[in-house]
Amino acid sequence: MSYSQLSLKSGFPRATLANGIGRYIGQLQRVTLKFCKNHGASRGIRDFIEYDLINYAKENPGVVVYVKPRRHRGPVIKAEYLNGQTHWICCRKFSREDIIKYMELVRTQSFDGSTLRLRKFWHTEFPSIQGPWTPFTFRDPKLNITEFPNAELGKCIKTEPTATEEIIELFKKQQIEEKSIAQLEE
Amino acid sequence: MYSIKTCIKSIIEFHKLKSISQISQRHIKRHIRPTLIELTKRKRKLKETFSNPRNEYLEWNWNAELFAFNSRLTEKFDLELLKQAFTHRSYIINETEKQKQVGIENPILDLVDNTEFIIEGEQIVPLIIENYLSHALPLAPQECIYALKNYLLSTEILAKTSSCIGVKDLILSMERHPTEETLAKTFYALISALNRSVNLEHASLFVRDILISLLVEKDLTEIWCVEDPISILNDILSRENKELAEPRIIAQTGINTLLSVYQIAVYSNKKFLGSGIGETIEEAKNMAALNTLHKMFGLLDSSKPIRCNLKIDDSGSKNLPLTEWRSQNA
Numbered sequence A: 001m002s003y004s005q006l007s008l009k010s011g012f013p014r015a016t017l018a019n020g021i022g023r024y025i026g027q028l029q030r031v032t033l034k035f036c037k038n039h040g041a042s043r044g045i046r047d048f049i050e051y052d053l054i055n056y057a058k059e060n061p062g063v064v065v066y067v068k069p070r071r072h073r074g075p076v077i078k079a080e081y082l083n084g085q086t087h088w089i090c091c092r093k094f095s096r097e098d099i100i101k102y103m104e105l106v107r108t109q110s111f112d113g114s115t116l117r118l119r120k121f122w123h124t125e126f127p128s129i130q131g132p133w134t135p136f137t138f139r140d141p142k143l144n145i146t147e148f149p150n151a152e153l154g155k156c157i158k159t160e161p162t163a164t165e166e167i168i169e170l171f172k173k174q175q176i177e178e179k180s181i182a183q184l185e186e
Numbered sequence B: 001m002y003s004i005k006t007c008i009k010s011i012i013e014f015h016k017l018k019s020i021s022q023i024s025q026r027h028i029k030r031h032i033r034p035t036l037i038e039l040t041k042r043k044r045k046l047k048e049t050f051s052n053p054r055n056e057y058l059e060w061n062w063n064a065e066l067f068a069f070n071s072r073l074t075e076k077f078d079l080e081l082l083k084q085a086f087t088h089r090s091y092i093i094n095e096t097e098k099q100k101q102v103g104i105e106n107p108i109l110d111l112v113d114n115t116e117f118i119i120e121g122e123q124i125v126p127l128i129i130e131n132y133l134s135h136a137l138p139l140a141p142q143e144c145i146y147a148l149k150n151y152l153l154s155t156e157i158l159a160k161t162s163s164c165i166g167v168k169d170l171i172l173s174m175e176r177h178p179t180e181e182t183l184a185k186t187f188y189a190l191i192s193a194l195n196r197s198v199n200l201e202h203a204s205l206f207v208r209d210i211l212i213s214l215l216v217e218k219d220l221t222e223i224w225c226v227e228d229p230i231s232i233l234n235d236i237l238s239r240e241n242k243e244l245a246e247p248r249i250i251a252q253t254g255i256n257t258l259l260s261v262y263q264i265a266v267y268s269n270k271k272f273l274g275s276g277i278g279e280t281i282e283e284a285k286n287m288a289a290l291n292t293l294h295k296m297f298g299l300l301d302s303s304k305p306i307r308c309n310l311k312i313d314d315s316g317s318k319n320l321p322l323t324e325w326r327s328q329n330a
Helices: A040-051 A053-059 A096-108 A141-145 A163-185 B002-022 B032-045 B062-072 B079-086 B089-102 B115-136 B142-152 B155-164 B180-197 B200-210 B212-217 B229-239 B281-297
Strands: A009-011 A028-035 A064-069 A076-081 A086-090 A116-118 B246-253 B261-268 B271-278
Touching (some): A028 A040, A028 A096, A028 B062, A040 A053, A040 A096, A053 A064, A064 B062, A076 A096, A086 A096, B079 B180, B115 B142, B115 B180, B142 B155, B142 B212, B155 B180, B180 B200, B200 B212, B229 B281, B246 B281, B261 B281, B271 B281
Antiparallel strands (some): A076 A086, B246 B261, B261 B271
8 A cells, every 4th residue: 555545544553452462352243244135246145145154154153144135235245343343345246256255354354454554564562672762872881991081082083184194195205206207317 | 521521520519519418517506515514513413423333233133142252252151141241230120111111010021130240240350450460560569560450440441341352232231322331340240250150260361361461562650650769769778778779870961951861870789770861860860760660670661571371370479568568578
């Protein structure tokens, strides 16, 4: 999800009630399958109910599954999570495989994941165990036993050559040139 | 040639006509804005929300919900006791009155209310929490344990916990949307029901997993913090027959500026106890004493978080109060 979608709510991945620290609680509370008994668009959801629903309910005893036939209305999966949020999925013309995938998605998430832009893929309540930064946090421990005034630490830090050094350099160059000229003359 | 030109012209004009005819409405009708304004005004006036509670829907099966509640939490609630735990006294009174209004003289409801459960739960849960915390935080003083217990037993936290395990829709009460207090009471009733269905040990495991594990994500020193750390530290040191705390500045920068920083360490018998940082000397001294105390009590940011997998059989150990606290005894 990109940052260009500014209207999308943003947040961090969170587990309700510290889920998984104590014990894991499946977050899907109940699922309602709404469909029409004779409309073509509900074909997939009817197939799902016929072949897979009983297994789904058996494997997930913590999820209450309701089946709600409605004449000439579009097929819908409505999932309700433990945090009180509902997730509404329109399943018009979905195949049986699609429905299986969506039912699995709904079972494994704790809110409608597509409505939240994740700012980070992790979250912590304790961003630092060493406390806030201070000027002394990363101080060199050598400084603790150094005696001040210290000649080495108190030295002036030079970044460019001084005027004296430049003159010495010039003088050396001049001497070399003079030597080479004298050699040529010989 | 002329005929082709006219043909093209007519096609272009036809397109223009079509595009004009597609715009059926060029503005929002004038009655819509005042209507919407009036509607939102009335909505704001209403305090109750419009949403219907889930248990008034057509697709609702209370027994199936109870079964799912049990297996979702991987618990062994007795279903009859679970039903009783969810039934509040107000619901039964309300239902009998409804039946009387219809004309039934001796209304009979085969429901038992959970008043007894709530009273039992209110006795059990604090004991369980206290017992667990005193094992999980053996070095912390008694005041800390009590503060954490009160935090966990506050109506807000209990209501949040019980609504997050799916209690909210199952409650039978007079209120259509259960209040925080009802939710908290139902939590007590549930623990009592679990105690009766299995035993107290099992109920305490449930409390540990659902309620106490909330503390792992919390900064404990935010919930409980001593007020006068220096004098408390001195008291503890004198009880341990050590010299009183001696604060010393170990680093400072930016004195006489807006961003001055002092780092002060606390020593006793020339031994380092802890250090703290502050903008003034007084503040840094307090922080250093607090840091030392937290180190003693095992509440530092860097100390291990509360463990949530301890199994506790006995209720033997008791934490010392601050006035008697010593590091040897704790």
